[in-house]
Amino acid sequence: MGNQATGFITIVGRPNVGKSTLLNGLLGEKVAIVSPKPQTTRDRIRGIRTDATSQLVFIDTPGIHKPLKALNRAMVEAAVSTLAEVDVVVLVISAPEQLKSISPDAPADGSGQSVPPADAHVLEFVREAAKPAVLVINKTDKLSDKRLLLPIMELWQRAHPFTSLVPCSALLKEGFERLLGELVPLVPVGPKHYDDDIYTDRSLRFLAAETIREKLFFNTEQEIPYSLVVEIERFERRRALTVIEALIHVERPGQKAVVIGKGGAMLKRIGTAARADLEDLIGHQVLLNLHVRIERNWSTRKTMLRRFGYLE
Numbered sequence: 001m002g003n004q005a006t007g008f009i010t011i012v013g014r015p016n017v018g019k020s021t022l023l024n025g026l027l028g029e030k031v032a033i034v035s036p037k038p039q040t041t042r043d044r045i046r047g048i049r050t051d052a053t054s055q056l057v058f059i060d061t062p063g064i065h066k067p068l069k070a071l072n073r074a075m076v077e078a079a080v081s082t083l084a085e086v087d088v089v090v091l092v093i094s095a096p097e098q099l100k101s102i103s104p105d106a107p108a109d110g111s112g113q114s115v116p117p118a119d120a121h122v123l124e125f126v127r128e129a130a131k132p133a134v135l136v137i138n139k140t141d142k143l144s145d146k147r148l149l150l151p152i153m154e155l156w157q158r159a160h161p162f163t164s165l166v167p168c169s170a171l172l173k174e175g176f177e178r179l180l181g182e183l184v185p186l187v188p189v190g191p192k193h194y195d196d197d198i199y200t201d202r203s204l205r206f207l208a209a210e211t212i213r214e215k216l217f218f219n220t221e222q223e224i225p226y227s228l229v230v231e232i233e234r235f236e237r238r239r240a241l242t243v244i245e246a247l248i249h250v251e252r253p254g255q256k257a258v259v260i261g262k263g264g265a266m267l268k269r270i271g272t273a274a275r276a277d278l279e280d281l282i283g284h285q286v287l288l289n290l291h292v293r294i295e296r297n298w299s300t301r302k303t304m305l306r307r308f309g310y311l312e
């Protein structure tokens with residue numbers, strides 16, 4: 001294999017800013033699940049983008065926040081630990097979130113304003129990493145007026161010496177060309193790390209569990225999405241059919257009742273939605289069986305976190 005621009009780029013930021021949407025958009029493949037709820041991503045997921053002149057290995061990470069439970073500590077650690085392993089850091093912020101903390105009367109140069117605390121917390125880790133860093137100002141499609149970007153840019157320019165600041169809409173795939181153009185010169189030149197047709201380091205088994213978890217995130221509320229984990233018990237590929245048996249662990253009996261739903265209606269809805277996505281992913285028919293089990297307080301127990309792959 002010849003030499004090209006090739007390197008590792010971590011995507012970090014507080015929860016819900018659009019890191020996973022950005023990764024999927026850059027790859028043109030869905031490797032990371034996305035939901036409107038914060039703390040959706042729990043693991044590091046590599047997404048590899050190869051073209052004629054470069055191979056960029058992106059790492060999607062869990063949102064960095066102040067963790068209270070053992071699961072959250074593991075998630076934050078998974079994100080922070082990538083900073084030491086990469087060539088470049090992409091810090092993602094949400095433009096509409098920034099505007100909430102910039103006073104409408106503020107001068108257009110952003111002076112006298114400060115970075116929202118949740119982003120400032122992430123920025124501290126980025127600073128410590130002392131790597132070239134690019135700021136992605138995401139969700140620009142939500143701004144009523146593009147001029148609103150100016151005070152955000154000024155504010156962040158003063159906060160850290162970013163190599164560049166790139167407004168994007170991960171949802172609409174806007175700003176990607178500019179972003180890629182900024183990233184390529186920041187990675188070393190060398191041999192590729194992956195074959196051209198590989199776009200993630202994660203197995204179909206992992207992606208299947210995540211797909212089911214995504215549907216659960218969309219269909220459950222309050223503490224339930226944060227109290228469940230999906231474990232694949234059987235993943236059997238046959239010629240034109242894949243059989244998947246998955247176990248949904250929840251922490252309490254009340255949660256189990258909600259996930260199953262009246263007469264099994266909720267579980268059926270989750271199964272139908274997940275199966276459609278899995279058939280797209282695998283490319284043929286999927287037989288999906290879901291079961292729900294109570295694993296008390298799994299999210300606070302290290303042995304359980306290890307079993308589910310959230311801790312080494």
Ligand SMILES: Nc1nc2c(ncn2[C@@H]2O[C@H](COP(=O)(O)OP(=O)(O)OP(=O)(O)O)[C@@H](O)[C@H]2O)c(=O)[nH]1
Pocket residue numbers: 013014015016017018019020021022033034035036037038039040041042061062063064138139140141142168169170171172
């Ligand atoms: N309008 C708009 N919504 C976006 C954009 N990017 C992401 N979203 C939405 O923001 C929500 C969160 O997106 P994710 O990609 O899951 O965010 P994340 O940063 O990976 O979140 P965590 O994994 O929880 O840290 C979802 O509802 C996305 O559809 C964007 O550019 N514009």
Ligand SMILES: [Mg+2]
Pocket residue numbers: 019020021032033034040041060061062063
């Ligand atoms: Mg995510």
